[in-house]
Amino acid sequence: MxxxxxxxxxxxxxxxxxxxxxxxxxxxxxxxxxxxxxxxxxxxxxxxxxxxxxxxxxxxxxxxxxxxxxxxxxxxxxxxxxxxxxxxRAEWAAKGGIVVATTAAGADALHAFADRQRTAGVRAEPLTRAQLAHAEPHITAEHTAAVHYPDDAQVxxxxxxxxxxxxxxxxxxxxxxxxxxxxxxxxxxxxxxxxxxxxxxxxxxxxxxxxxxxxxxxxxxxxxxxxHPRRGEVLVTTPLPPTVFHKVYDADYVDAVGSGDGTLQTSAVVESTAAGTVLIGSSRRRVGFDDRLRPEVLSAVAAKAVRLFPALARVPAMRAYGGFRPYVTDxxxxxxxxxxxxxxxxxxxxxxxxxxxxxxxxxxxxxxxxxxxxxxxxxxxxxxxxxxxEVPGSPTPEQSANRPDMRTGAPGSGGLLEGAEPPVAGGCRGARGTPGRSLGEPPDARPARPRGKGAKPQRQPGGGTELHLTVDGAPVQGTQGQTLAATLLAAGRTSWRRTTTSAPRGLFCAIGTCFDCLVTVNGEPDVRACRRRAADGDVLTSQSRSTNTGHRPAPDRDRPRGDAR
Ligand SMILES: Cc1cc2nc3c(=O)[nH]c(=O)nc-3n(C[C@H](O)[C@H](O)[C@H](O)COP(=O)(O)OP(=O)(O)OC[C@H]3O[C@@H](n4cnc5c(N)ncnc54)[C@H](O)[C@@H]3O)c2cc1C
Ligand code: FES
The missing domain is CATH 3.50.50.60 (FAD/NAD(P)-binding domain)
Structure with a gap:
């Protein structure tokens, strides 16, 4: 092999x-x-x-x-x-998890679940009221049982x-x-x-x-x-002083995870990040690839989190985001x-x-x-x-066309055999029609082009126009149409900002909502690198301070035109 x-x-x-x-x-x-x-x-x-x-x-x-x-x-x-x-940079934290029940029935179910897990070799330690208060000082007093899982971790x-x-x-x-x-x-x-x-x-x-x-x-x-896609949404608070020390969730969560119900399932899942924000989840919905954030879902999730941590009621939510879990019905x-x-x-x-x-x-x-x-x-x-x-219900036309014969395994006559033309070309969502640059390619793989007054950006062999930027004083090549973040990643830079605790930051959400990717461009601070397209001659400087500076770029000022979202 x-x-x-x-x-x-x-x-x-x-x-x-x-x-x-x-x-x-x-x-x-x-x-x-x-x-x-x-x-x-x-x-x-x-x-x-x-x-x-x-x-x-x-x-x-x-x-x-x-x-x-x-x-x-x-x-x-x-x-x-x-x-x-x-x-x-992976931010490995073996912080442990705590599952909390808030009803008598929930306490019985939680203890029975933990018993079954222990037989499978999981460390599951029941916590007394005093132990829980020591581990999570801000947790509700209205709980009926808690179990500590020392092996839960986070990246x-x-x-x-x-x-x-x-x-x-x-x-x-x-x-x-x-x-x-x-x-x-x-x-x-x-x-x-x-x-x-x-x-x-x-x-x-x-x-x-x-x-x-x-x-x-x-x-x-x-x-x-x-x-299938299964939608989930998360609320993010502003950075807080240490408030939540483990991953803490209510005992309903396990039922929501295991449920096949397509309607909304919510449960409280609360944890802090290295940046000091608190992530509050979680929801589960079967809505296809509908990516609209739903206020009622976020409200339901927030209400359950506040029930677990009453102190969160006074904390502002900085943003919310959602994604699609890859879900199989079994x-x-x-x-x-x-x-x-x-x-x-x-x-x-x-x-x-x-x-x-x-x-x-x-x-x-x-x-x-x-x-x-x-x-x-x-x-x-x-x-x-x-x-x-097994195809549920009637196959769609695309499935019928492309599905192989299930008995023989032979591909169907869907035009996917040698010689068939690919569907209409689209391209990278980040830079439509721009050929991809290999991240495996060393940053200096292309010969340096002499720069000088009047020098024009060149057309690259694959079709994109070559750009020349400076990043922290070093020359970096990019491709027209790429965002600054894509250019930095292609140049082998995975982080270009440090938080107040010196944690490295770079691309995170890639959609302009998290502000992790801030960089100074031509002297302008706090530009979201995932939202601005690279321009020839751009001078980029790493930043070293918290995102929580009070300074925010105008909402769409650095959003690239076209489809580079
Ligand atoms: C709100 C939320 C919270 C979650 N929390 C957790 C958690 O705490 N812990 C945990 O373990 N998991 C969590 N998950 C689940 C986890 O995020 C996913 O299971 C995981 O990210 C899936 O990774 P992946 O690599 O399979 O898919 P993706 O990260 O989606 O990667 C798939 C890649 O395939 C590419 N692609 C798709 N089609 C094509 C194509 N035709 N050609 C080329 N490329 C293509 C896409 O661009 C994409 O980059 C959470 C999910 C959500 C939505
Ligand atoms: S990576 Fe989140 S705003 Fe740019």
Whole structure:
């Protein structure tokens, strides 16, 4: 298998974890993403790495494996070429979780749940009233039971994915952004290449890591996949003095996670971040890809959080954001080869636990690819299970056209075979029509162009116009149409701001709502790098202060025109 070509389709946390694992195992890894790395669901997760919310069974086993791998993986990154500073950017915090019940029935259910988990090897420690008050001084006095889970932990998800991708690159992986996979090339019933807007990528193995878009991607490749979006919203407070010390959630949360109900489910999930903000979740709704924030959902979530932490009632919410969990109706991820289309593998469907489960998924996948003994039974995650492969109701025209014959595994006559033209080309959401620049390409891979008065930006071979910027005094090349954030990432810069506690910050939400990516541009402070397009000659300077300066850019002043949102 050494040198086997693997193309990973999606650069979220799951694609990043798989890229790192496979690159270190000697595979020839290429990652393609239609947008930027870690900018989709991964940028909208809260970053909890939980064992506390899972019933004994296959998902808990995967969570325990992953929990074990997170600190070891970050230690290995720290010991490698990236060093400890890069590993620290993932903001690993083994802070522990506390589950709180507020009714008598809730207390019984919580203790019974904790008993079952203990038999599966989870550390679950009942807390007395005094112990809870000591652990969380601001928690409500109106509780009936509490259980401490010392193994629950947290990372900053987008930063963690970026660290994993950077380590994958250090091990030889290539990362290409702005490369939307449009169609498949199938030879003799085997997937041999995928087409993007700008070219074609051949490999022996293609790994779907497209999160909630896995169904769409799989349909383009010729198979139906039962992965659906499940909407979740999070409220973010202004930075506070230390108020919440663990991940704290009410006992309803486990029921909401396990529910298949498509209507609104809410429960209180409260935790602080390294920046001092408090994240308040969580909601679960089946609304397709409708990304409108709903005030009544946020109100319901906030009300439950205030019931848990009454002090939060007086705290202003700074912003809210939402994302789409990749959901499978049997609540298990999909990991392994697709028997209907040899060459295609999946690592998707992790719903609300993909950050935590990413490393275990990557490890399991590697053993399956290498035909080694897997760390746990992979059968529950296999692709050919009803929740994943059975088309509910009538198939859509696209599914009918593209779905292979389920009995023979032969692809249908959907125009996806060799010679078929890809659908109308679109492009990167960040810079439509601009060919992606390889993040695996070293920043100085292109010859420097002599600068001087009157020098004109040049057209790059792929079509984008070359730009020249200065970042903290060093020359950086970019491509016209890219945002400043995309330019910085392509130049290998993952952070360009420091908080008051010196924590590094760069791209987080990628949609202009979190203010993590502030940078000074041509002397103008607090420009959101994810919202402004790079211009030739821009001079960028890192910032080193809190986002909470009271200074805010005018709402749309730095929003790029066109579709670069
Ligand atoms: C509100 C909320 C809170 C959450 N909290 C937590 C938490 O605390 N802990 C936890 O573990 N999980 C949490 N999750 C879940 C977690 O965020 C997801 O499970 C995880 O991010 C999924 O990662 P992924 O890599 O599979 O998908 P994504 O991060 O969505 O990555 C998929 C990538 O595929 C790319 N892509 C899609 N289609 C194509 C195509 N055709 N061609 C090329 N590229 C394509 C996309 O651009 C994207 O970058 C939360 C989710 C939400 C919404
Ligand atoms: S990354 Fe959130 S505002 Fe730019």
């Amino acid at each position: 050494y040198g086997t070509r693997v193309v990973i389709l999606g650069a979220g946390i799951v694609g990043a974890a798989c890229a790192r694992e496979l690159a270190h195992a000697g595979f020839d890894v290429t990652v393609l993403d239609r947008a930027g790395a870690a900018g989709a669901t991964t940028a909208h997760g809260e970053g909890n790495i939980l064992v506390s919310d899972k019933e004994p069974g296959p998902e808990l086993q995967l969570a325990q494996l992953s929990r074990d791998l997170w600190p070891r993986t970050l230690e290995s990154v720290a010991a490698g070429p990236l060093g400890p500073t890069a590993a620290a 900053q998800p987008a930063a963690a994915a970026t660290v994993l991708l950077a380590d994958a690159r250090a091990a030889g992986a290539r990362v290409h952004t702005c490369q939307e996979v449009r169609s498949a090339v199938v030879h003799g019933g085997r997937l041999t290449a995928v087409r993007t807007d700008t070219g074609r990528h051949e490999a022996e193995v293609f790994l779907d890591a497209a999160g909630p878009w896995s169904a769409e991607l799989s349909a383009r490749l010729g198979v139906f996949l039962g992965v 609540h298990l991820p999909v990991i392994g080869p697709d028997p209907r289309l040899p060459g295609l593998w999946h690592a998707t469907g992790h719903e609300g636990a993909g950050i935590g489960l990413s490393l275990g998924t990557a490890h399991l996948l590697r053993t399956l690819l290498l035909d080694e003994t897997p760390p746990l039974d992979p059968t529950p995650f296999r692709v050919d299970r009803p929740a994943v492969t």
